Amino acid sequence: MKRVSIYAFLLLSLIACKSKQQQQGAPQNAPVPVTVMQVTESGIAAYYDEYPGILVPLNESEIRPQVTGYITGIFFKDGDKVVKGQKLYSIDQQTYDANYQAALANIALQETNLLKAKKDAERYHALDKQDAIAKQQVDYADAALAAAEKQLAAAKAQANALKANVSYSTIYAPFTGTIGISKVRVGTSVVAGQTVLNTISTDNPMAVDFAVDQKEIMRFAKLQNSKDIIDSTFSLAFGNDIYPHYGKVYTMDRAVDPQTGTIKVRLVFPNNQQLLKAGMSCTVRVLNMANSRSILIPYKAVTEQLGSFFVYVVEDGNKVTQRKVTLGKQLGTNILIKDGLQAGESIVVEGVQNLREGSLITTDTTGSSPGATPAKK
Numbered sequence: 001m002k003r004v005s006i007y008a009f010l011l012l013s014l015i016a017c018k019s020k021q022q023q024q025g026a027p028q029n030a031p032v033p034v035t036v037m038q039v040t041e042s043g044i045a046a047y048y049d050e051y052p053g054i055l056v057p058l059n060e061s062e063i064r065p066q067v068t069g070y071i072t073g074i075f076f077k078d079g080d081k082v083v084k085g086q087k088l089y090s091i092d093q094q095t096y097d098a099n100y101q102a103a104l105a106n107i108a109l110q111e112t113n114l115l116k117a118k119k120d121a122e123r124y125h126a127l128d129k130q131d132a133i134a135k136q137q138v139d140y141a142d143a144a145l146a147a148a149e150k151q152l153a154a155a156k157a158q159a160n161a162l163k164a165n166v167s168y169s170t171i172y173a174p175f176t177g178t179i180g181i182s183k184v185r186v187g188t189s190v191v192a193g194q195t196v197l198n199t200i201s202t203d204n205p206m207a208v209d210f211a212v213d214q215k216e217i218m219r220f221a222k223l224q225n226s227k228d229i230i231d232s233t234f235s236l237a238f239g240n241d242i243y244p245h246y247g248k249v250y251t252m253d254r255a256v257d258p259q260t261g262t263i264k265v266r267l268v269f270p271n272n273q274q275l276l277k278a279g280m281s282c283t284v285r286v287l288n289m290a291n292s293r294s295i296l297i298p299y300k301a302v303t304e305q306l307g308s309f310f311v312y313v314v315e316d317g318n319k320v321t322q323r324k325v326t327l328g329k330q331l332g333t334n335i336l337i338k339d340g341l342q343a344g345e346s347i348v349v350e351g352v353q354n355l356r357e358g359s360l361i362t363t364d365t366t367g368s369s370p371g372a373t374p375a376k377k
Contacts, residue, residue: 031360034351036314041343042296047329048285053210053236055280057201058250058268059175066168067091068192071184078181082200086173089197091190093169100166103159110152117141117148177202206269206276207250208236210284211262217252220265223286224249234267236276237283245270288329295337301349302327302335311341312348312355314363320348322357 073090076082124141127133173179180199184190190197212220223233236243247269256263267284269276302325303310309327312320328336341347348355355361 031318031362032351032354033364034312034348034355034361035364036346036361037297037301037349039295039297039341039343039345039347042294047288047331048235049288049329050237051210051212051284051286053208053267053282053284055276055278055282056207056209056266057177057203057278058205058207059177060199060201060278061174062199063088063171063174063197064193065089065091065171065190065195065197066192067096067165069093069095069169069190071186071188071190071197074182074186076179078179080179081177082173082179083176084173087170088173088179089171089184091169091171093166096162096165096169100159100162103155103162107152107155107159110148110155114145114148114152117145121145171197173200175200175202201278203274203276203278204271206271206278208247208267208269208282208284209264210267211257211260212265214256214261214263217256217263220249220252224252233287234269235285235287236269237285238280242285243269243275243282294328295341295343296331296334297337297341297347298349299330299333299335301347301352303352312352312359313341314346314348314361318361318363320355320357320359320361 069091071089072092075087075089082088121138121141121144124133124138128135128138177200180201182198184195184197231246234247234249236247247267250266250268252266253264297311301311303312309325310322311325313323315321323340325340326338328338330336348361351361
């Protein structure tokens with residue numbers, strides 16, 4: 001039995017050694033079977049570049065009181081259209097009016113004092129010419145006259161300030177627009193500069209803000225300044241619904257955000273039917289006529305790693321290298337490549353999941369880049 005066991009052990013050891021030798025002799029970097037295609041420039045039909053946007057009014061202002069008191073009147077309906085100068089709120093002005101009347105009385109008193117000081121100064125100067133009064137008395141009279149003049153000026157300034165408080169107790173619309181739902185009611189106590197009474201904003205036209213990459217500044221600057229721009233260049237989408245009117249570039253922000261590398265662009269759209277409301281989220285659609293030739297490849301050739309996108313490019317010796325690319329618009333099962341690929345290069349379109357940097361491949365060529373399916377408008 002011991003002899004049989006020894007023979008069995010030797011046989012198993014021999015088989016294991018032979019298997020190990022066969023594994024060591026096998027090529028460690030065997031070619032990976034893949035399908036490749038040659039990249040070419042394609043003529044692309046018109047499509048829309050899409051950006052997330054938010055609707056904003058061209059002019060918006062919070063209405064705050066400039067005096068403290070109780071609301072005594074509201075002279076509009078929530079959501080009304082109001083015109084510049086229209087009366088909106090009144091604040092109890094009894095105290096401010098009383099203070100103003102007291103200031104007017106003080107002005108009258110100071111005017112009387114000034115008149116007396118003038119007469120005293122004139123009298124003392126006449127006596128001084130006759131050398132009938134001490135020079136010191138004349139100086140005192142002149143000083144009293146100057147003080148009376150300054151006191152009158154101070155009284156008038158105080159009266160003007162109190163008069164402003166009286167006028168501030170009535171609040172008017174700063175511009176023509178739509179007023180929101182009032183945040184206060186009659187009897188509410190409000191504090192100067194702190195309490196928000198309401199918000200008023202313009203709504204026709206309505207603006208939409210969205211961010212574009214700094215590389216697109218030249219493109220949008222041309223769209224802003226071009227006189228040949230077609231009406232359908234800028235449109236808005238809300239889910240599957242397309243807003244029936246087209247917009248135009250209103251302005252671009254003064255600077256690029258250094259943290260995101262983007263710049264804000266503002267469009268304006270007519271809003272006669274009041275379908276657009278401030279704060280709404282939307283998709284900005286910018287028509288791209290694709291006048292130049294474009295690189296279009298199957299989306300399945302693209303791999304993603306940590307937010308970046310790559311394709312495998314075939315090099316000499318049937319090896320592949322990973323190339324970072326910048327993606328454009330997806331058109332059906334294909335994707336536009338903005339940067340990273342050149343016409344004439346070959347890329348892997350099938351079998352990418354089995355590749356790594358420097359892998360050897362055996363190829364099955366499918367031909368050139370696919371034609372694009374026109375984007376839905």
